[in-house]
Amino acid sequence: MNVGPPTPTEASVTATAAELAGLLRRVAARDSAAFAMLYKQTRAKLYGVVARILTKGDLSGEVLQEVFVRIWERAGDYDVDKGSPIAWMATIARNRALDEIRRVRPVSLEDMPEGFEPAAEEVDPLGARDRSERLSALMKCLQTLDEEKRDVVLLAYYRGFTREALAKRMQRPVPTIKTWLRRGLAQLRDCLS
Amino acid sequence: MSLSPEDDFSAAEYALGTLDPGERAAIAARRQREPELDEAIRAWEERLSPLAEAVPPIEPPRDYLAEIEARIHAPAPTLAAPNETVVALRSRLARWRAAAIGATGLAAMLAIGVVFREATRETAPHEFVAVLQKSADSPAFAVTVNLDTRELTVRPVSAPAPSGKSYELWIIDAKLGAPRSLGVIDPADVTRGDKLAAFDPAVVKDATYAVTVEPKGGSPDGKPSGAPVFVGKLIPVGP
Numbered sequence: 001m002n003v004g005p006p007t008p009t010e011a012s013v014t015a016t017a018a019e020l021a022g023l024l025r026r027v028a029a030r031d032s033a034a035f036a037m038l039y040k041q042t043r044a045k046l047y048g049v050v051a052r053i054l055t056k057g058d059l060s061g062e063v064l065q066e067v068f069v070r071i072w073e074r075a076g077d078y079d080v081d082k083g084s085p086i087a088w089m090a091t092i093a094r095n096r097a098l099d100e101i102r103r104v105r106p107v108s109l110e111d112m113p114e115g116f117e118p119a120a121e122e123v124d125p126l127g128a129r130d131r132s133e134r135l136s137a138l139m140k141c142l143q144t145l146d147e148e149k150r151d152v153v154l155l156a157y158y159r160g161f162t163r164e165a166l167a168k169r170m171q172r173p174v175p176t177i178k179t180w181l182r183r184g185l186a187q188l189r190d191c192l193s
Numbered sequence: 194m195s196l197s198p199e200d201d202f203s204a205a206e207y208a209l210g211t212l213d214p215g216e217r218a219a220i221a222a223r224r225q226r227e228p229e230l231d232e233a234i235r236a237w238e239e240r241l242s243p244l245a246e247a248v249p250p251i252e253p254p255r256d257y258l259a260e261i262e263a264r265i266h267a268p269a270p271t272l273a274a275p276n277e278t279v280v281a282l283r284s285r286l287a288r289w290r291a292a293a294i295g296a297t298g299l300a301a302m303l304a305i306g307v308v309f310r311e312a313t314r315e316t317a318p319h320e321f322v323a324v325l326q327k328s329a330d331s332p333a334f335a336v337t338v339n340l341d342t343r344e345l346t347v348r349p350v351s352a353p354a355p356s357g358k359s360y361e362l363w364i365i366d367a368k369l370g371a372p373r374s375l376g377v378i379d380p381a382d383v384t385r386g387d388k389l390a391a392f393d394p395a396v397v398k399d400a401t402y403a404v405t406v407e408p409k410g411g412s413p414d415g416k417p418s419g420a421p422v423f424v425g426k427l428i429p430v431g432p
Binding site for chain 2: 132
């Protein structure tokens with residue numbers, strides 16, 4: 001995250017969790033003005049989630065639109081006990097992006113762009129400012145994992161890599177990646193419970 | 194939670210996104226019927242979701258709000274679309290319609306197939322059919338399975354012949370581990386087979402069926418060489 005002058009992007013992350021939760025409640029009550037505000041506050045964050053996975057601008061824009069339609073439809077399902085509003089919305093965005101990129105199509109493997117980085121920066125959750133309690137807890141647990149196990153979990157989360165793509169990236173065979181994922185995820189689950 | 198460690202790992206991988214298209218489709222289908230698996234996927238999504246807070250924002254290339262609002266306030270297109278699709282599919286499927294399934298059953302099957310929902314029926318059906326497709330408006334193969342005899346019939350609908358290559362059919366299910374080959378299928382003629390006899394009927398009924406493009410004569414090592422080009426699941430037909 002850069003520390004330049006305030007831009008719309010910067011502004012978009014300034015809404016607090018409580019403010020976003022309030023907007024979601026109003027959206028659930030079919031408040032169009034609240035929806036427009038929610039869109040302005042979260043579009044760049046959610047586009048960041050989607051574009052890192054899909055890497056194609058036109059597809060990412062299309063998926064972003066669908067994500068907001070889903071948020072409109074499901075705003076009433078948001079449960080403050082299950083996480084922050086942005087985490088909830090990002091889960092919808094990630095799932096939609098993953099469904100898109102894993103859609104079965106004639107040349108799906110060739111379609112996968114190799115090496116095209118939508119944003120040169122890799123996500124660094126360890127360096128994130130303003131960590132929520134939940135993110136802090138998760139990071140504490142992630143730090144107990146061996147580096148390679150942490151890397152595969154984070155790469156999969158932020159870039160939407162399959163085991164096969166992870167194997168290429170890490171230059172290890174697929175079964176090794178699977179073992180890392182299995183152990184890493186089990187360790188995370190135990191650490192968080 | 195009585196979910197097996199294997200299924201919990203599948204739930205975790207589904208939430209994390211590391212499954213390939215066939216596996217993802219199989220888990221997506223299973224969670225519709227298995228509340229514990231669905232619950233486990235949600236629990237994993239919740240565990241991992243704080244990571245999203247750390248994603249640096251990227252400003253979208255343009256403003257989509259007007260388009261999103263238009264979609265939200267448009268009359269639900271989901272009601273009209275499947276019907277139009279069914280009409281289009283019907284004409285394309287005219288050749289195949291001559292087969293033993295009645296027109297009503299076919300229309301119902303396509304409508305259901307398009308939205309990927311399972312039909313509920315009062316009597317246990319014996320005949321199942323899957324439309325293998327890459328998208329809702331381009332069915333490539335129709336797979337019919339008789340659950341009693343485990344006989345498999347594959348009819349081409351509009352599969353373009355892959356030049357110098359073969360189509361191979363696979364059965365994919367978490368219970369089987371890796372995809373299992375059901376043999377090479379003909380893009381121009383009906384292919385019949387008995388390879389399903391080796392599988393548990395419950396697996397046959399719930400599995401995902403997928404077609405890959407392989408070297409002529411089929412996969413050299415018994416494994417799919419690439420991602421599926423057509424995919425579908427069985428639904429019951431006829432009484």
